[in-house]
């Protein structure tokens with residue numbers, strides 16, 4: 447962006463938050479805010495993925511990286527055009543500022559011909575079956591025993607109590623068929639150099655039984671889980687990683703609009719192991735919001 451373009455964008459920003467949004471608010475009693483500084487807070491926080499003052503010195507319109515300000519402007523334009531929900535953006539900003547508690551996880555999220563729900567004890571048997579299938583587990587070091595799968599199912603569901611979100615059980619018309627969702631990695635991965643930070647990582651992942659493949663449950667389920675995690679829980683970013691050779695999983699990441707960050711060696715696997723080279727992807731809440739209208 448040239449200096450002249452950056453200046454024009456700053457003018458667009460000022461007009462948007464000082465005039466156009468407050469003016470539009472007069473006809474929108476349902477909007478949660480009406481003042482210029484509130485619009486600025488909401489749009490800037492959402493463009494930054496957190497309270498904007500944590501990453502930008504005031505005044506934001508002058509100091510913000512131009513591409514981030516461009517995102518804030520597009521979000522504002524989308525609010526004006528009715529393509530973005532101002533209340534949802536405000537909710538996220540207030541959660542980031544700890545002005546609101548994270549609402550409890552819903553019992554289920556409903557998609558077309560499938561649902562994401564909390565785990566049930568009756569999922570143990572079909573989960574053990576899919577985790578014992580060598581084809582499903584070909585990108586893992588080994589298939590799991592029934593006892594290991596049961597322990598994993600309990601641990602995955604406990605995430606909802608610990609973090610307020612977790613990997614959801616996927617319910618297809620024929621019943622339980624696997625999981626998709628977000629979690630905080632239990633063991634830290636060596637991603638600091640790739641991401642520029644080590645802490646606060648949230649990962650998204652999926653594992654489905656073979657009859658559920660090719661039906662869009664991973665991609666559509668992940669979209670539902672991400673919409674919930676980014677809005678209700680106000681996550682700023684999620685990452686995903688998988689073995690370099692796991693093309694189906696990388697395809698899901700790409701279909702979600704995640705960007706590939708780079709490669710790393712999985713520390714849990716010995717040197718020379720076929721699954722040791724991994725690829726890392728990331729997706730910011732603001733980028734997901736921009737893709738979903």
Ligand SMILES: CC(C)(COP(=O)(O)OP(=O)(O)OC[C@H]1O[C@@H](n2cnc3c(N)ncnc32)[C@H](O)[C@@H]1OP(=O)(O)O)[C@@H](O)C(=O)NCCC(=O)NCCS
Pocket residue numbers: 581582583585651652653654655658659660661662663664665666687688689692694695697698
């Ligand atoms: C990774 C995994 C979940 C991906 O499953 P998948 O069936 O390829 O992914 P989806 O369920 O989203 O299906 C996408 C495919 O379904 C098709 N599809 C059918 N109906 C669809 C719909 N309504 N919406 C979207 N896609 C649809 C798509 O065209 C797409 O096919 P394409 O990729 O050939 O274009 C699955 O391979 C798996 O469980 N693997 C084993 C476990 C694993 O490796 N997990 C990841 C560890 S990191």
